Structures are given as C-alpha cells and as structure tokens.
Amino acid sequence: MPSFADRLTSAVREKRSPLMVGLDPRLDQLPVSLRPPLEASAAERADAFCEFCRGVIDAVADFTPIVKPQVAFFEELGPAGMVALGAVIEEAHRAGLLVCVDGKRNDIGTTAQAYANGWLGEQSPWRGDALTVSPYLGDDSLEPFTKLAAERDAGVFVLVKTSNPGGALWQDLEAEGKTLYRRVGEYVETIAASTVGASGYGVAGAVVGATYPQQLAELRAAMPHTWFLIPGFGAQGGAAADVAAGFDAQGLGAVVNSSRGVIFAYEKNPQPDWRDAVREAARSACEQLRAATSAGQL
Numbered sequence: 001m002p003s004f005a006d007r008l009t010s011a012v013r014e015k016r017s018p019l020m021v022g023l024d025p026r027l028d029q030l031p032v033s034l035r036p037p038l039e040a041s042a043a044e045r046a047d048a049f050c051e052f053c054r055g056v057i058d059a060v061a062d063f064t065p066i067v068k069p070q071v072a073f074f075e076e077l078g079p080a081g082m083v084a085l086g087a088v089i090e091e092a093h094r095a096g097l098l099v100c101v102d103g104k105r106n107d108i109g110t111t112a113q114a115y116a117n118g119w120l121g122e123q124s125p126w127r128g129d130a131l132t133v134s135p136y137l138g139d140d141s142l143e144p145f146t147k148l149a150a151e152r153d154a155g156v157f158v159l160v161k162t163s164n165p166g167g168a169l170w171q172d173l174e175a176e177g178k179t180l181y182r183r184v185g186e187y188v189e190t191i192a193a194s195t196v197g198a199s200g201y202g203v204a205g206a207v208v209g210a211t212y213p214q215q216l217a218e219l220r221a222a223m224p225h226t227w228f229l230i231p232g233f234g235a236q237g238g239a240a241a242d243v244a245a246g247f248d249a250q251g252l253g254a255v256v257n258s259s260r261g262v263i264f265a266y267e268k269n270p271q272p273d274w275r276d277a278v279r280e281a282a283r284s285a286c287e288q289l290r291a292a293t294s295a296g297q298l
Ligand SMILES: O=c1ccn([C@@H]2O[C@H](COP(=O)(O)O)[C@@H](O)[C@H]2O)c(=O)[nH]1
Pocket: 022, 024, 070, 102, 161, 162, 163, 164, 207, 208, 209, 231, 232, 233, 234, 235, 236, 257, 258, 259, 260, 261
C-alpha cells in the first residue's frame, strides 16, 4: 500500500480539495429530526451520532478527501459512543474517504506503544489512516507512533502550534533563541524528511492552527516534507487567506479542517433536508480553499 502521505496527496489531487471535514457531533446541535429525547439511553444517543455522521459523510464526500472524527465527542457517551466511532470510521472508508482520528494520544514510551498499537497497529479495531498525537512527553514518546505508522503506511499528526489562544502559553516559550513550537516542528520535519515517499512528504505531519497565519508561514518554510493539518478555519475565525501560506507551490501539503462550520451549517442555513445545507457548506469551503492554494493550482 502507498504511504499515508502519498495516499493523502493523491486524494487531495483527485478531489481537488484541501478541505478536511471534522466529525464533532454534539447532541444539542443535531438536526431536530435526529435529536434523541433528554431521557435517551447512551446507546440511543450513540445511534443518533452514527446516523448524523453517516448523513454528513454522504453530504461532503464529493468535496473532501479526508474526515477527522473527534474522539472526545464519542468518548463522552461511554462504550456505546466508542462503538459508534468505529462504525463512523467504517462508513467514511466505505465512502472512499481517508480518516484521521483526532485522539491526541501519548504517554511515556511503553504506554505510548500501546496507544500506537491500539490506534494504528495491525490488530487495531479502529482502522483509521492517521492519528493526532501530543509531543510533550518527548521524542521517546513519539517514536512508537512514527515507527509503527511508517511500518503500517499510516500517518501521525503531531501538535506543533495549536489553534487555541492558550496554547501560546507554552508553545511560544523561547529557549536558546527558538520557540518551543519551532523546536517541535523541526523534530517532526526530521522524521518526515527521513521517510519521504513519491509525494515528497513523510510519515510525520504537524497540526498548525489557521488562527496563527504568521507562524504557519514560518513553519511551512521550515518543514518542506511535512503534511500540515490546519484546524481553526471557520468557527474559530480562520479564513481562507489565513491558511494560504500553509500550502506548497503545487497547492498540496496541507489539509484544512472545518468541523462546526460544515456539519452544523443547517443552523445558519435551514433547508428542508439538513444534509443539503451541509453539502453546500462543504462545497463553499472547498472552493474557498481551492482558490487559496498558491495560484489556485488545485
Ligand atoms: O489545535 C487544534 C487541534 C485540534 N483542533 C480540533 O479541530 C476541530 C476544530 O473544530 P471547529 O468546529 O472547526 O472549530 C476540533 O475537533 C478541535 O478539537 C483544534 O481546533 N485546534
């Protein structure tokens, strides 16, 4: 199988879309027709999440190469939620989409290995294509993920410069003339550069927020072999112009996530069928992002 970076490159080219749709279901924002009553059991709530995500996947599949289920929203429902997460990943694959599981896992090396096996290993019940991970336990904590991902043709997106305002508290700290995010970025780039495939990108990717356009440009220049996952577009205020610096000269190298801005689009644009509003939001986001790639190559 081609590496994750190569599959992502082909999928973005094929769909001519750098849009990643985030699957972040929230009970109180589900379409009224799917919203379970307050007294609903966890299993009924999880079923509603499944049906909602199935509808979203169906609506956005023409406009996105990859979806990003946010584990937190499924985990919130307990075991039934995690069963729903498994079903949603399968559904996305059935629709021909890549899946990046947003789990932000990590721990000390030996425990990290268990996380890596669980989410990316041969026996993984989840079967995602990529996983988000935290770098703050150091290089020995990241190695189990990047090593296994390279063996299994999976991807790993490391948190480098997150989209939230509070992230700057630690990520912007400077030591020996460099910010912490830049140091993490350089480490990620070293792994990516040593694992490049046909696309010119390697196994390690980076999460860099759309809410920090200047840092995005800095990191793009410093990390030429690293795919970027850019959250913060749409609901968090990031615009297409803010993410333009994240793409390479071919309009590749970055996927831009939108969760609430796409999946709950019917709140601002009510339609007889809620999926039409979601489809329209995905189409519009895809077009804006396509135009933002350098000279609109995609
Ligand atoms: O730095 C980060 C890392 C992850 N996220 C996640 O992305 C989505 C964003 O959702 P929106 O509704 O488009 O704001 C969500 O799952 C976050 O947990 C991030 O926002 N920033």
